[in-house]
Amino acid sequence: MRQLRKPTATFSVKIKMTNSLHADKLRNDPRIEEAKKLLLAAVAEHSQTLVSVRPPNPELTVDYEKLLAEFGSIRGNNIFFPYLGSGIGNGPFVELADGSVKLDMITGIGVHGYGHSHPMLIEAGVDAAISDTVMQGNLQQNTNSCDIARLLTETACESGAELKHCFLTTSGAMANENSLKMAFQKNHPANRIIAFPKCFAGRTLGLAQITDKAKYRVGLPDTISVDYIPFFNYKNPEKSTEYAVKRLKYHIARYPGKHAAMWMELVQGEGGYYEGDTEYFKAIIDVAKENNIAVIADEVQSFCRTTRPFAFQHFGLDKLVDLVTIGKISQVCATLFTDDYNPKPGLISQTFTGSTWAMYAAHAIVSGLIENGNFGSNGRNVQLHNHFAAGLRAIGEKHPGTVAGPHGVGGMVAFTPFDGSADAAKEVVNRMFHAGLMSFMAGGDPSRVRFLMPLGCVTEAHIDMACQIIESVIAEMKSEMKA
C-alpha cells in the first residue's frame, strides 16, 4: 500500500523544529497509528471482495426505488442515473445501495481520481478527522492549506510559468468566477470576454454567459458579453488557426480595449473532448497579449489528465498563461495567477476554501499521481489512454458504424456512438450503466460517450472489462436496429 506522502515542509520552519505543538504530538501518538492500521484493515477486508460488476440484489430493489423516488421529489428533479452509493468500493468498483457493483469509469465526472475506498484517502480522512475543524476558510486556515497551495504553485511553475499565487476554493465554478473577477479588475474598464464555442465554464450567473449552451441560461439575465472565435479543427489545422486569429482580430477591432480575458478550455470536456494544438493556442495568445487581454486556462476537468499535471504545460504554454483554474480530481479547487493579476484586497474571499479532508486528499492525490508515474510522454495517463483507445478501435472495427473515434487526451477518453445523435449517446450510456459500466455523455452534434478514469488506481485489466461491456451493449443495440 502506498503511504500518504506527508507535506515536505510547513510554512514555518521554526514551528517544525521545536516540535512542541500538541497537534504534532497527537499526530505522532502511537494510538493514532494503531487506529489507522485497524481502520484500513477493516476497510480492506470488506472492500476487497468487490472485484467485478454485479446486478442489484432483488431483495433491496423495492426500497432502493422508493429512496430514489423520494430523493428525486425532495430535489425537485430525478437524478440522471439511478445511483445512490452504499459508501464502499474498491478502486474503480463501487457498491450501490441496491447491492449492485458498478465499474466506475466516470468518477463523478472526474472527481474520484483514486476510485473508491482507497487506503491513501482513508488515511487522509483520519488525519482530517483528528484535526480541529471540518472546514477551512479565509479567516482561519490550518497549515495544510499552505501545503496544498505550495504544492500547486510549485508544480505549476516547474517549467517556466509565473503562477506564483494560488487562491483555494470549493468548486470549479467559484475558481473560474474568481479568475474572471481578477481579470476584470486588472483590465478595467474592459468588460467583454472572448471564448471558444462549446466551452463549459460553470453555472454561476457570470459563467452561464461564457458556457456555450443556450439551455443553461434559460431565464437568466445577461451579465457578461462574450465573443466566440472558432476552435481548432484537427482536420484542417492551419486554416482553422488562421480563421480563428482573423475572427479574434475582428472582435478586438469591433470593441477596442473592451476585452478583459481570453477564456481557454484547452481540452474541451463537456463540449465533447476536443483539444487544440500548441500552434493554434500560441497564435491566439499572441494576439491577446498584444491587446492586453488576460489569458485564462480553465483546467477544471483536464487537470492531472494530460502528459503533465497542467494542460498548459502539456501544450507548452507555460510563459503565456496569466490565470489557471483547477478542480474536480484535486478535491480542492483553485485559481492560480501571476503577480500582475493579484487582486486588490476585498475582491476575493471565502468562508469556506475547502474541507480539511479535501486539503489532505488534494495533497495526497496530486503528489501521488506525480510520484506514481502518471505524467510524461509515456506515463500512465498516456498508456491507459492508448490501451482504452485500442479497445474502442477494435470494437469499432468489429462492428462497423457503431463506435467512431476514439477522442480525447490522456485520462479523457470518448467515442462517438452510432450516428452521433444525442439519443444514441444517452441510450448507450444508460444501457452500459445497467450492464455495470459508468460513463457519461459529452458534446452535441455529434454527441459522444466519455470516460474519466480513476487514474490513480485503474489498470489495463479494468479497461478490458469496460471494453467487454461496451461491446456487449453496442452489439445488442446493433442487432435491435437490424431487426
Ligand SMILES: Cc1ncc(COP(=O)(O)O)c(C=O)c1O
Ligand atoms: C471545464 C470546466 N470548468 C468548470 C466546471 C465547473 O466546475 P464545478 O461543477 O465544480 O463548479 C466544469 C465542470 O464540469 C468544467 O468541466
